[in-house]
Amino acid sequence: MSDVVLEVDHLSLHYLSRFGEKFHAVRDVSFTVSKGEVLGIAGESGCGKSTLVSGLMGMCIPPLHVTSGDVRINGESLMNRSVEDVRANVLAQKISMIPQGAFNTLNPVRKIKDSAADVFYAHQKAGQRLSRAEINDRIFDRFDELGMETKRILNSYPIQLTAGERQRSVIGISTLLNPEIVIADEPTSALDVSTQKEVITMIFDLLNKGIFSSMIFITHELPLLYHVADDIAIMYKGQFVERGTSEQIVKNPQHDYTKMLMKAMVRCDYVK
């Protein structure tokens, strides 16, 4: 694995409160993600995972500020670019996001297919506009490809779907434009084990079909990361304390915090 897709270089982020107090949420984080690689990030709630995501997406909107460091996608820096530039050229095309499978990720008054079509409309370049019919075709094809009940799901409102269907639709929408890298922020934490497996299977389906090539997967479930990620980074109080292959982290943790996490993992002896 050689081609680096995402490069994070000594990134530090802080929040600036109304009264001028700084809170450093991410401190000096550096890592790279190569083509075809899945990097897992594990850590407890409040460790700075979600803030890091905002930084990676180039969406540092006050009160969040960049202290120092750089984020590069395919060698292009995201820092010091206008919001419009990042929106038009990076989001959903180069880097995309799968948010937590909470109830409210999709606009409740729009059908799934309309929410999906918005992604195309938002990133059309002058001279190569698609008609609504073409866009619909693409959406239907993609959902078909992913083995979903395309017709019913696309013509539904979010509340008409089960939690699993909703989250799978979100994944479908997030990857419509074949981004280079996808950030999945606890995409299954609100789901039960069976639905979780369906969703993860779908994500890997997308990976294997080459719809996107790299992924950052964030969760606090280490067993899940073990199966999903090639490499695991452990985040603690805004810093990366350890990074290694999933085998290394799970079987031979080095840092005390990682050891604690591993000790607290519940295993089941009956599985084969």
Next chain:
Amino acid sequence: MSNENKPVVFHADNISKSFNAGKHLKVAVKNASFDIYDGDFVSIVGSSGCGKSVLAKMMLGLYPPTSGDFTYYGKPIANTKKHWNEVQSIFQDPFSCFNQFFSIRTQLEDARFILNPRPSRAEFAERVDAGLRAVNMEPNEIREKYPFELSGGQMQRMLIARAFALRPKVLIADEPTSMVDAHVRAGILDYLMKIKKELNMTVVFITHDISLANYVSNRIFIMHDGQIVNQGTPDEVLGTTTEPTTLKLLDDIPDVNKQEWIPNSHLARKAKIAENA
């Protein structure tokens, strides 16, 4: 493990529960029959919507069964203080379990009003202290704490401390670890097992994660679509079973002991490469 000579705590004979969901009837629990014996640590496992939480609420007397006999020590279950004197609960969401306007301490001590005979304030305060120590919290540290000053894991432990202080005969724990970080989970379950042992309680544990059920309990019920499809000791239920729901639940957990959890995942690919080599 033989249960035959232990007294039966809960006895369910063909119980069902249905709700009016709009215009049609939604059957949450279908013809369930089981016995829970004194001193059991029973887990009820199933995916969301299988009816396990409804069953828990029925044990607490919050929902009466639509049909069938459901008894507690031979008597029909009712939502009376007398029932809650002996059967208590730990709820899913620790963040919504406490009233943010009172200190945690006050709320823990308020639980003494359900007890009969009612312990004196001082006596119950000591029991709360003991409960807090049992879950590794220093009583003096949380004396003046309010719910919003604690983390989810800490609040979850508070709920266990409350159960410890109440010393109920039966404790119903409905997904008590679903809202906390993974690494806190085992700790909370350990505390649960510890107080179960110390107080010799009967515990009913509701979860969707079969590995947690295996970790804590001596008997496991598997629920699917409102029905109990498999029940027995972990060995019976998990070891040699051919029952499809159980197999699927086992198959779905991403345990680190597994070689391949999802086809095409990187571990699976690596395994294949190793095979070919």
Next chain:
Amino acid sequence: MIKLLKNLMKSPMFVVGIAIFILSLLIAIFGPVFYNVDINARDIVAGPYAPSSSEHLLGTDHLGRDYVSLLIAGLRSSLYVGLIAGIIATTIGVFIGLFGGFRGGWIDEVLNMGTNLFIVIPQFVILVLISSAVKEGRSLTLIGLIIGLTSWSWSARSVRAQASSLRSRDHIALAKMNGDGNLKILIKHVLPYLLSYVFMVFIMQVSSGILSEASISMIGLGPLDSTSLGIILNQAKDNGALSDSIWIAFLPATLVITLTVFALYLINTSMEGVFNPRLRK
């Protein structure tokens, strides 16, 4: 609680609002002590619509009565009506909303239907009908009472929404398992959550009460036993102050009403900002 107050005091809107309101309360209560002029005394020498002078700071009305003393009395009546209406409407609204929202079931359905009924039938219409039916003995208190009895519906509605969302919280179930009775649960575990909300509802009811009284007085159905800001305006309008452009006859009264209501709005909005963190920033 103290923390909340501190947060509120940080909001300039709240400070301005509460300052204006307390000032108007003080003027209404202690005004006569410092400015003791009989509101019924007609100054024949100064005559009707006298301009501002050292004797009459804001001049006199069409009968030669001193405007400052009229304004103080009017402010007092308006606040009095507003408070009565606010207390009654809030009490009824909270009671119905809490009862329905917390109980649920068919009682809730019936109460909700009644509430919606009173929301769509204009309050103004009922006010006019009752006030014009009560010819004699239309006192300030009675008007406050009528306004209160006809304006509770939207507070009932909003309290109901809050209460029914609270009902599903686990701390209520836990309180039940602590053996608390319904009343204790309501007082200890539901009301504290609603308290700030109820207070906001109360403030809005007071301000709408003041406005309703002014409206009803404007059309000549106001109290017969006392003067109020609405009556001052009504008389100014009926006695040519508008057409003769005698600003001093109505401008102060309009300012007093607007400022009082504005102060209440400010308090309400700033509280909303503090209690609903999303609106902060």
Next chain:
Amino acid sequence: MLKQYPTLRYVLQKGFWYFLTFIVAIAINFALPRLGENNPVDIVMGKAAQGLSPEEAMQKKETLLKAFGMAELDDQGKVIYDTIPEVDANGKAVLDENSKQKMVPQPRLSSGISQFFVYVKNVFHGDFGLSYSQYPKPVIEIIKESLPWTLLIQAPTIILGWIFGNLLGAFAAYKRGIFDKVFFPVAMFLNGIPYFVFGMLLVALFSVTLGWFPAMNAYGMDVIPGFNWAFFKSVGYFYVLPFFSCFPILLSGQATGMRSMAIYELGTDYMKYAKWLGLREGKIISYVFRNAMLPQLTGLAQSLGAMVGGALITEMIFSYPGLGMAMLTAIQQNDYATIQGCTLMISTCVLLANFLVDILIAVFDPRVKAGLQMGGK
């Protein structure tokens, strides 16, 4: 049966509910005047009997009672009389020259319920009784003359105020910054001013002091009402002040409501997700607007009553010949039949407007179309 047409079912359900509310409104209109000791006939008789002989007075009372549906009639449609002891104003028995109780004939009143049915029947036939102050003009005529003016002043104010208020509020919520900091307090200040107070200030400033616009009436004395250009021009000229005494306040009320709704919408998970997907700013604003509009529509339905009430008083300030003015005249002359007619008409209009808003909600909330949720309320 209507399962395939959820919108239609929704509209029918709402329509039925509003019909019930209408009946309740009629009942309130019927019952409130009768709550006191006096019945409507006695109120009218108090003045009508002046200067009439006892026989004439009785004749008049009989007519009135029949008109109000309050008398018990025999088979021939004649009023039944009872002979009862006469009492004076203090409730004491009046004695005749033989020191015996004086007996007088008195029309027998029908029961409250049958009175109510007659009232409802009359209302549905458009019969609101006779105006007393402009006797014998039927109340319905007065309403017919004034309703168009009320609609002319209120419908545009409310509709335009709602649309522009919401646009402004959404814009303020999205832009924040200086615009919001100036706009929001101003809007809140305006929101607290009663319409009539603002109207009075406008009259004093623009009409009396500056003399730019007329202060009274709906059109000039020099034009003939009808379908002609001069009349329309005059109406437009006279329209300015009444319109602007309501419009800014209504607009600010809607804008402050929309602002907080939009701020809430901007913070939701789905708006964050939309930003993450790189949707255009304009698109996100339009979603915020659309989603926040639904609760704002519900809010409109709730506050219609208050808006209409406020605007009616504005009519009185400007002597605008609408329902408000008609009601004011009626109040000043104790013309109860007209007051009742006007209030019932106002309630009816507000109910109809509410029904329209509910239909709009059904159109804008796709979940109603999907048969999933019952829109606003």
